[in-house]
Amino acid sequence: xxxxxxxxxxxxxxxKELFDHELVISDLxxxxxxxxxxxxxxxxxxxxxxxxxxxxxxxxxxLGEYLVANSEIITAYNVVKGFLNLSVSEKSWxxxxxxxxxxxxxxxxxxxxxxVMVEYSSPNTNKPLHLGxxxxxxxxxxxxxxxxxxxxxxxxxxxxxxRGIHICKSMVAYQHFGNGETPxxxxxxxxxxxxxxYVIFDKEYKKQISELVATxxxxxxxxxxxxxxxxxxxxxxKWEANDEAVVSLWKTxxxxxxxxxxxxxxxxxxxxxxxxxxxxxxxxxxxIVDEGLSKEVFFKKDNGSTWVDLSEEGLDEKLVLRGDGTxxxxxxxxxxxxxxxxxxxxxxxxxxxxxxxxxxxxxxFKIMRKLGRPYGDGLYHLSYGMVDLPTGKMKxxxxxxxxxxxxxxxxxxxxxxxxxxxxxxxxxxxxxAAELYETLGMGALKYFLLKVDPKKRMLFNPQExxxxxxxxxxxxxxxxxxxxxxxxxxxxxGVVYNDTVFEGLENLEDAERxxxxxxxxxEKKIKQAGEEFSPALLAQYLFDLAKEYNRFYAELSIFNxxxxxxxxxxxxxxxxxxxxxxxGMKLLGINVPDRM
RNA sequence: GGUCUUGUAGCUCAAUUGGAUAGAGCAACUGCCUUCUAAGCAGUAGGUUUCAGGUUCGAGUCCUGACAGGAUCACCA
Numbered sequence: 125x126x127x128x129x130x131x132x133x134x135x136x137x138x139x140k141e142l143f144d145h146e147l148v149i150s151d152l153x154x155x156x157x158x159x160x161x162x163x164x165x166x167x168x169x170x171x172x173x174x175x176x177x178x179x180x181x182x183x184x185x186x187l188g189e190y191l192v193a194n195s196e197i198i199t200a201y202n203v204v205k206g207f208l209n210l211s212v213s214e215k216s217w218x219x220x221x222x223x224x225x226x227x228x229x230x231x232x233x234x235x236x237x238x239x240v241m242v243e244y245s246s247p248n249t250n251k252p253l254h255l256g257x258x259x260x261x262x263x264x265x266x267x268x269x270x271x272x273x274x275x276x277x278x279x280x281x282x283x284x285x286x287r288g289i290h291i292c293k294s295m296v297a298y299q300h301f302g303n304g305e306t307p308x309x310x311x312x313x314x315x316x317x318x319x320x321x322y323v324i325f326d327k328e329y330k331k332q333i334s335e336l337v338a339t340x341x342x343x344x345x346x347x348x349x350x351x352x353x354x355x356x357x358x359x360x361x362k363w364e365a366n367d368e369a370v371v372s373l374w375k376t377x378x379x380x381x382x383x384x385x386x387x388x389x390x391x392x393x394x395x396x397x398x399x400x401x402x403x404x405x406x407x408x409x410x411x412i413v414d415e416g417l418s419k420e421v422f423f424k425k426d427n428g429s430t431w432v433d434l435s436e437e438g439l440d441e442k443l444v445l446r447g448d449g450t451x452x453x454x455x456x457x458x459x460x461x462x463x464x465x466x467x468x469x470x471x472x473x474x475x476x477x478x479x480x481x482x483x484x485x486x487x488x489f490k491i492m493r494k495l496g497r498p499y500g501d502g503l504y505h506l507s508y509g510m511v512d513l514p515t516g517k518m519k520x521x522x523x524x525x526x527x528x529x530x531x532x533x534x535x536x537x538x539x540x541x542x543x544x545x546x547x548x549x550x551x552x553x554x555x556x557a558a559e560l561y562e563t564l565g566m567g568a569l570k571y572f573l574l575k576v577d578p579k580k581r582m583l584f585n586p587q588e589x590x591x592x593x594x595x596x597x598x599x600x601x602x603x604x605x606x607x608x609x610x611x612x613x614x615x616x617x618g619v620v621y622n623d624t625v626f627e628g629l630e631n632l633e634d635a636e637r638x639x640x641x642x643x644x645x646x647e648k649k650i651k652q653a654g655e656e657f658s659p660a661l662l663a664q665y666l667f668d669l670a671k672e673y674n675r676f677y678a679e680l681s682i683f684n685x686x687x688x689x690x691x692x693x694x695x696x697x698x699x700x701x702x703x704x705x706x707x708g709m710k711l712l713g714i715n716v717p718d719r720m
Numbered sequence: 721g722g723u724c725u726u727g728u729a730g731c732u733c734a735a736u737u738g739g740a741u742a743g744a745g746c747a748a749c750u751g752c753c754u755u756c757u758a759a760g761c762a763g764u765a766g767g768u769u770u771c772a773g774g775u776u777c778g779a780g781u782c783c784u785g786a787c788a789g790g791a792u793c794a795c796c797a
Contacts, residue, residue, distance in 0.1 A: 153736085153737095155736060155739080156736070158740065158741090160741075161740080166739090166740085168739060168740090170739075170777060171777095173777075204740065205739095205740065206739085206740090206777080206778095207739080207740060248797090285797080288797065289796085289797080290797080402797095427795085429795060438723085439723085440722095440723090440793075443794085443795060445795090446795040448795080450795085452794095452795070478791095479724090479790095479791065479792095480790095480791055480792070481791095482724065482725085482791075482792070483723080483724075483791090483792050483793070486724090509726090509790090509791095517790090542759075543759090546758095546759065548757080548759085564759090572732095575733075576732085576733065576734095577733085579726095580725095580726075580733090581725095581790070581791090582732085582733085583732070583733095585732085588731090588732095588746090591732095591745080591746065591759095592759055593746080594746060594759095595732090595734095595744065595745040596759085598759055599745090602757080602759050602760075603760090605757070606756085606757055609756070610756055610757095613756065648736095652736085660734090661736095664734070664744090667744080667745090668744090671744085674760060674761065675761070675762090677761085678752090678760070678761040678762080679761085681755070681756070682756055684755065684756080698756095720757085
């Protein structure tokens, strides 16, 4: 039983004896005491006016008195208005520290026997990844790791959009303007090469449109009649008919793109357990349409198209199959949904997809529930906000896209410049230095994108480069490097800090106690981050932890401390902090250096 | 136009899910390296939480309305 639960139990006991009332667990909530008041936990009396039948202040005093008298843990209390602030004995905090310190699995909750599939990344194979994909990938990876820490078995899935008209556009442009260019002939990364021809298609297509408009066609007609577009559509038909030449080109270009993606994913530090390809899944879902019709969840209109009526659920009617029997987006999504379940038997299936598809997933999930899928309630859309530039939304056609590869390299370069300016690479080999720059640059980037609540859209200003000071990845990494330095020195001078040395301690400095308090919150935060699908909560926590440690570091000396027990305790406290930072940062996909 | 969503310090973001005097970082200013890494620490300044009502012991948070941004509403993906 943890500290809060013990206190809650004592409070329940108190309510029973003082007010003859059985408090329900869900009624209770201890909150951390605000800094300006004495105490560690605060119990709010206001909600219990009717139960106590006295003024909140008086009831608070009565309860506080009771707790001090009857609980080993509570040593003092004070009441401000209706807020009962409780002080916890230093011995209790030392016990807590002892528990945390001796737990080798601190930060890993017990297995819960549940499986969760997390789909993220899901790129199109016609262009390279950009800033928006970075947020998606970092989020998807991090939430997967956080769910593992919460005891789930996690399957990371990537649904690759490798077919469709947009892929054909790149292919058509390549046929016309490619001159046999390959990644090796041009030195271009495969995904960038495909992207190049996607842009060329758009440019040439626009040219053709204006030529047609000049001959008297309307803009709309021109868009339909432009030869390049007709070619792309024809190519899509051929692809679906399994035309040998088209499929061969498609395979070649996709292979290039995957080689490019592999490199990008490696740099990002993300990985996947399972790949799905739309070229395999795009015909799925038609059997579900039949099923829906027979269950009378779907209905046919006169022209033969199939619909679902979601007006009872507050939505509209929605098309699920075209009149000519061909699929729409949601048809294959229904099919893929079942496919994922059949493959994995998941309890939860999470889609890390931008909030522009909120409506789509709302519809999809409601349909699957209407069809009576047993996993229906486990479907969740982890909807994240767009990353905006100061100029507004990123638009590939206007060239305002921030490329993922470029940005990552820039961050690493900036880390190098910054580190050299500070003169902090003495004693590093070339390889070690390169590794450090990458750790710092990627840490800064990941932390920057993960510290914001995923649901909210966020701003990225390429002019003002990402910071390395304050609420940043490198600040937390720096705190870890500092501690590592202390641990090295402790080892060197032979400080023994196993968990028996400091058992005799009685008094805690404020900075020591505050550090234990925040270390104690770690698993609570992991749990919360998992429940709310929000790495941001963990990021915020790690910043607070690092800040708290730095205060401890500045206020108290370790190696000038003459009392050997206290010294050992402080080293152990530092070691636990370092371990917590390392574990926590790993859940964000961020590495921490031992020196920087 | 319908639906959804956001609006907090000059800027970027928090606020324990309805709790105390709304907090951090950046930028600005003031201190602190002869002490374990100054990518740090301590401090000053910065707010009518877009606006107007309402609900109650108590509202940045919930409800209604206005204003302003964003997304979405295709037999597109």
